[in-house]
Amino acid sequence: MNQDCVDWLYGLSAPMVVINIENGASYTSPFFYPDRDFVDMKESWAIDSRETLLNCVFGMVDDGHASALSKYYLMYSRLSEFDWYDHYQEQDDYQKVLLDFVKQSFSVCGTAGIRSWDYARMGYILRNGITNKYITEQEALWILSRIGLRCQYYYRNWHHYFTGWFVGYQYWISLNSKEDLETLRCELTRASRAHTMANLHEDKDAPHNRLSWYIDIEELEKPESLMEYDWS
Secondary structure: OOHHHHHHHHHOOHHHHHOOHHHOOOOOOOOOOOOOOOOOEHHHHOEOOHHHHHHHHHHHHHHOOOHHHHHHHHHHHHOOHHHHHHHHHOOOHHHHHHHHHHHHHHHHHHHHOOHHHHHHHHHHHHHHHHHOOOOOHHHHHHHHHHHHHHHHHHOOOHHHHHHHHHHHHHHHHOHHHOOOHHHHHHHHHOOOOHHHHHHHHHOOOOHHHOOOOOOOOOOOOOOHHHOOOOOO
16 A cells, blocks of 8 residues: 555544644554554543454444434435424424534535544544554554545545534533533534644644545455454
8 A cells, every 4th residue: 555545544533633743643653652652542442452442443433423413414414494393393302402413513514424523533543553552554554444435435525524523523522411401502512622623724744735535545455364353
């Protein structure tokens, strides 16, 4: 795989890099933190082995936080305003808050929704997995290449992808407010990472500032070591 393609794949975790840049995070190294020999992911992710890492990644890529909202983004794109209103009125108060959030963010996310929130975080985990020697770089690049194809299918460009991540971040920080609907509404409407978005676009070292979104992702053969996992 050529270096531009490798950089592009590691660049999918760029939002995670920019919020950790002062801690030594890298956009293009196989290791998210090149200066570290080990990254503790047990407390935050319950990851402390190869098995727990791969189970997390394969589960979260297609069934992570984004799955809670994906059907609503798709529904909003297909229903008339009248039918959407009827569906809205049938929901409980919590679901209504989520539907309002989907409606408000649809113009920037589209039917892709917040999938990039999960994709970027899995890139972060895979690169830390290389550091911790839970997986090899070859294994990580194959998984990232499959994630990359999903990214290009759902998102139109880097900006679209990053916007999905930031909307996903907003959804994530609201999860602790499910019981307090007023707080939940506030959490879902404030742009708490706007400065991070600006930093990401201004960082000339980031792969997205030199590489096209629709790069040709070289097809890699699935490593024999991952054949036991029914995922692609």
